[in-house]
Amino acid sequence: xxxxxxxxxxxxxxxxxxxxxxxxxxxxxxxxxxxxxxxxxxxxxxxxxxxxxxxxxxxxxxxxxxxxxxxxxxxxxxxxxxxxxxxxxxxxxxxxxxxxxxxxxxxxxxxxxxx
Amino acid sequence: xxxxxxxxxxxxxxxxxxxxxxxxxxxxxxxxxxxxxxxxxxxxxxxxxxxxxxxxxxxxxxxxxxxxxxxxxxxxxxxxxxxxxxxxxxxxxxxxxxxxxxxxxxxxxxxxx
Numbered sequence: 497x498x499x500x501x502x503x504x505x506x507x508x509x510x511x512x513x514x515x516x517x518x519x520x521x522x523x524x525x526x527x528x529x530x531x532x533x534x535x536x537x538x539x540x541x542x543x544x545x546x547x548x549x550x551x552x553x554x555x556x557x558x559x560x561x562x563x564x565x566x567x568x569x570x571x572x573x574x575x576x577x578x579x580x581x582x583x584x585x586x587x588x589x590x591x592x593x594x595x596x597x598x599x600x601x602x603x604x605x606x607x608x609x610x611x
Numbered sequence: 612x613x614x615x616x617x618x619x620x621x622x623x624x625x626x627x628x629x630x631x632x633x634x635x636x637x638x639x640x641x642x643x644x645x646x647x648x649x650x651x652x653x654x655x656x657x658x659x660x661x662x663x664x665x666x667x668x669x670x671x672x673x674x675x676x677x678x679x680x681x682x683x684x685x686x687x688x689x690x691x692x693x694x695x696x697x698x699x700x701x702x703x704x705x706x707x708x709x710x711x712x713x714x715x716x717x718x719x720x721x722x723x724x
Contacts (some may be wrong), residue, residue, distance in 0.1 A: 500654075529711075538714060538715075538716045538717070539700070539714040541711055541712075544711060552711070587654055587655070589654075589655075597642070597643055597660060597662050598660075599645055599657035599660045600645070600655075600657065600712065601657070602647075602654035602655040602656070603654050604652075604653050604654045605653075605654050607652075
């Protein structure tokens with residue numbers, strides 16, 4: 497079964513440190529999404545790539561967050577410097593654009609705790 | 612902007628009872644409506660996807676209906692089992708939102724043995 501792989505699964509870091517989360521989308525999927533999930537806000541879209549190009553990152557705090565896709569098999573989400581309010585579960589999802597009736601596939605997430 | 616609401620936020624039923632989970636959305640111009648399941652500590656797993664031209668979709672004990680005109684979708688789970696305990700989220704893929712899903716907050720289901 498093809499799946500989206502995220503690393504690390506858990507990350508505990510101190511405020512001010514840089515955090516990098518990685519995602520390997522399903523082979524053949526050309527859209528990648530980064531979501532953040534918290535109890536208070538639910539699922540929030542942070543960034544969205546199509547064919548490796550960033551299409552929308554309006555949900556992301558630009559001063560500290562950055563998202564990239566250096567190649568088709570790797571997406572990264574970076575936080576620098578991290579803050580306690582960034583503590584959340586970060587999910588990556590991939591899908592096929594142009595096939596609007598193809599479901600999104602989610603990874604198991606990175607649980608980030610910033611102390 | 613598409614707003615997706617799920618009521619109730621939590622539901623507890625005895626094993627064997629049928630489950631009815633509700634989802635409402637404000638913008639009826641959708642490509643599809645998707646239902647996901649999320650287990651604790653895990654990502655979301657796609658359960659059913661209803662295309663905008665469809666009225667319902669079925670998979671095993673799961674049946675999802677879609678009424679675009681009233682902005683509603685319902686997920687039915689027949690003969691619930693303890694293994695059905697999870698959080699269920701619906702998401703609308705909207706024309707105005709360019710391949711971005713708008714998620715509801717989810718309904719957390721507990722099936723008591």
